[in-house]
Amino acid sequence: MADDTGSQRYYRAPCPGCGAPVEFRSAQSTFAVCPYCQSTVVRQGETLARIGKMAELFDDFSPLQLFAAGRIQDKPFTLVGRLQYAYEGGRWTEWIAQLDGDRTGTLSEDNGAYVFTLPYELKQTAPPAGALVVGATTAFNGQSYTVASNQQVTLVSAQGELPKLPDLGKPFAMVELRNDQGLVLSLDYGSAPPAASLGRSVRLEDLQLTGLRDESGKEETGRSFNCPNCGAPVTVNLADSKTITCRACNSIIDLTQGIGGELKHAEQDEPVRPLIALGTLGQLQGAAWQVVGFQHRMGQEPGDDERFGWD
Secondary structure, three states: OEEEEOOEEEEEEEOOOOOOEEEEOOOOOOEEEOOOOOEEEEEEOOEEEEEEEOOOOOEOOOOOOOOOEEEEOOEEEEEEEEEEEEEOOEEEEEEEEEEOOOOEEEEEEEOOEEEEEEEOOOOOOOOOHHHOOOOOEEEEOOEEEEEEEEEEEEEEEEEEEEOOOOOEOOOEEEEEEEOOOOEEEEEEOOOOOOEEEEEEEEOHHHHOOEOOOOOOOOOOOOEEEEOOOOOOEEEEOOOOOOEEEOOOOOOEEEOOOOEOOOOOEEOOOOOOOOOOOOOOEEEEOOEEEEOOOOOOEEEEOOOOOOEEEEO
8 A cells, every 4th residue: 555645655565474554664675674563575566575584682771763854965864674784803783764755874873883884886886895895095986084993793583664674694894984074984795896986984972863852772771681591580770781680590691782671691600799789889989989890800820829809
C-alpha cells in the first residue's frame, strides 16, 4: 500500500515473516528490518520478500534513535535506519538519514564522534582498499586527502529501513580519508564498485535534533540487563564502564561490545570481598566520591617466590 502525505510518499506492506506492517518512508530504501519479528525484508514493488532474520541490536548507549529529526545545512532530515558494524577496535553505527525529496545521507557515530556524509560520485573508480595505507596522501576528484583509517568490518545488526544491506558477518573494507579543509571522504568496499560519501564532522547540538532517547547511558539512573551466567538483574551506572561484576554470582561481564546479544563473561573462582562496600559515599579532599568498583590484584617480586596482593 502507498500513501501520499504532502510531498512524501509512504510505502506499507505486511511483513512476510509475521504479518505486521512494515513502513518505508524513503524511496531510496530497498531493505528494512521488521520491528516485531526482526525479519530482514526486501521491497519488490508493493510487496515484501523475507530474506533472513537480523541479529539483536547491541545497546550502545547512543542518544540517537529512529525517527529523531534534525537539520543539516538548514535542511531537515529524519533518522529512518541504523546499521551496526564491528571491527578490530570496537564497533560503530551508521544512521540512515532521510533528507528532503528522495535523498538520503549517513550520520556515523563512533565513541561520541559524529560525521554526516552524503553520497559522492567519484570521477574514477576507487583503488583497491589495500593500496590505501593509513597516513598516505592521495587525491580524489582533484582534492587531496590523507588516509585516516582502513578497517576490515562486518555488519552485526540493523534496524529500520536501509538503502544497502551488506552480508551479515561477512568482512569487507571501510576506508576513511580526511583533508585540511575538514572534509571526510568515506569509501565502502561492501559493494562493487566501492561506494563513496563525502561530508564533515558534526556536533549533535549543531544538528538541532529532536526526538532523542529520553534515557541514555550518560544518565545517573543507569541501564539494566540480565546476567548472562545466572540471569540476575545487573545495572550499569557509568556510560564508560568496560566491565561489571554480577552481585549474585560474581561473574565478570564484558561491556565493550554493548548490552545485548551474547555477552562475554568469566566466573571468578575466589572472589575477594571489598572492605568498603560498593555504593558507599564519602568525602576525599573536600569532594564527594562514590565507590563503584573494586579490584584485587596479585604481584610477585623478581626472584622471590612469595606473592603479595593489594586492593
